[in-house]
Structure formats: C-alpha cells, structure tokens
Amino acid sequence: MNIPTTVLAAALLLLAPTLTFAQGVGLQKPALPKDEGEKRILEAIADARKGQRYANVSDADGRLMRQLVEAVNAKRVVELGTSTGESGLYFSLALRKTGGKLYTYDIDPGRVEVAKANFKKAGVEDLIVVTLGDAHETAPKNTEPIDVLFIDAEKPGYDAYLRELLPLVRPGGLILAHNMRQPEPNPRYIEAITTNPDLDTSFVLMEGAGLGVTLKKR
Numbered sequence: 001m002n003i004p005t006t007v008l009a010a011a012l013l014l015l016a017p018t019l020t021f022a023q024g025v026g027l028q029k030p031a032l033p034k035d036e037g038e039k040r041i042l043e044a045i046a047d048a049r050k051g052q053r054y055a056n057v058s059d060a061d062g063r064l065m066r067q068l069v070e071a072v073n074a075k076r077v078v079e080l081g082t083s084t085g086e087s088g089l090y091f092s093l094a095l096r097k098t099g100g101k102l103y104t105y106d107i108d109p110g111r112v113e114v115a116k117a118n119f120k121k122a123g124v125e126d127l128i129v130v131t132l133g134d135a136h137e138t139a140p141k142n143t144e145p146i147d148v149l150f151i152d153a154e155k156p157g158y159d160a161y162l163r164e165l166l167p168l169v170r171p172g173g174l175i176l177a178h179n180m181r182q183p184e185p186n187p188r189y190i191e192a193i194t195t196n197p198d199l200d201t202s203f204v205l206m207e208g209a210g211l212g213v214t215l216k217k218r
C-alpha cells in the first residue's frame, strides 16, 4: 500500500507523545544507591510508598527534582507542601551531597508527624527543617536567598506563593511546581511563569502529574 508522506508524517506527530512515553518507561531503571546513606533513603521512600499516599510526587518527578537540586548545588531548598515527606526524601538525596538543607512547610499536623518519622527512618532529619502552619504566613518569614523553591501545596495558592517568594529566589535559582497537568493547574500561576521576561519555563514529565521547571534568569 502506498501511504502519502503527509499522512505518515501526521500519524507520527500524533503518536509521538505516546512513543516518547513508552520509550521512557522502557528505558528507566530503578535508582541505584551509590552508598549506604542513599540506600537507606531509597528504602525509606519505598516504605513510605506502601503507606497512605497524598498526591505525593511520582518516582520520575522525585528523581528529576533530586537531579536538579544537586546540579545547581542548592544549599537552601524551600518546599511548600511537605505532606508525608516523599518529595523531601528525594531532595535529601541531593542535599547530603551539596551540604544544603530543606525548609519544608505544611498545614496538616498528622502528615507532618508522618513526614518527620520518615525523615528519621531515612537518617536525614538533620538536613530538614519542618514548619507546621499556613505556608503563606510561615515561609516568607525566613528571608534568606532560596536556591530551589518547590511549590506543591494547595493549587489555588500557587500564584500567591510565587508572589510571596520569587523575590527571595536567587538569580540562577529554580522554581519547581508540581501538578502542571493534573489536577488542573492554576491558570494565574501558568500566566505568571510564562509571561515574565525574568523567567524561563519548561513543562516536563507531562505524561504524569506534570512538573514546571522555571529558571530565574541572572
């Protein structure tokens, strides 16, 4: 059968996202611990995943976040939305190498208790400062420069978090935002990160929950 090139090209374009996803899934292997510390953290993540989940980051999201934090040599990571600490555990894989700390905020006392227990089990409690309360009030109180800001608390608050904390993100720092595909992202946040000439944003891992990676330009 003779298929016109244009039809073939259109079909390939339509299939491309599925193919990319399938290839990615096929290529990805479980994270390999480099040392005993990493082994303990990865085991704590696996254990945490057996418990109750609260829209925590996926393994693919968490691993990319760790890679970004380690690549920018972040000393100070701020997370809005600790939950039970799974994303915090991924960050800790990077922070024990960069010599940095995670400052993480959540409003739910029950989840914060579980997170603290998970950090202890992983042996990374010294790398993480957990603050209980409304992050709109608590997080801006610390005015030190932020290397990586991770927004993963209530979705309607994303644009307010950006307004409150963007001035503290250092030039060359990153703003990561979870759930850029699902649940429905906050349109004011999307507008804010895609129309500001001081920022450059990519949307990645969009076959899952979706992650926004925004560079605050130097």
Ligand SMILES: C[S@@+](CC[C@H](N)C(=O)[O-])C[C@H]1O[C@@H](n2cnc3c(N)ncnc32)[C@H](O)[C@@H]1O
Pocket (backbone or CB within 6 Å): 054, 055, 056, 057, 080, 081, 082, 083, 084, 085, 086, 087, 088, 105, 106, 107, 108, 111, 133, 134, 135, 136, 152, 153, 154, 157
């Ligand atoms: C999707 S979960 C965070 C998941 C976590 N980052 C992870 O991947 O393991 C969202 C969290 O935001 C918290 N949250 C909601 N509104 C908040 C607020 N105003 N201040 C602080 N935390 C808030 C919730 O209690 C919930 O634990």
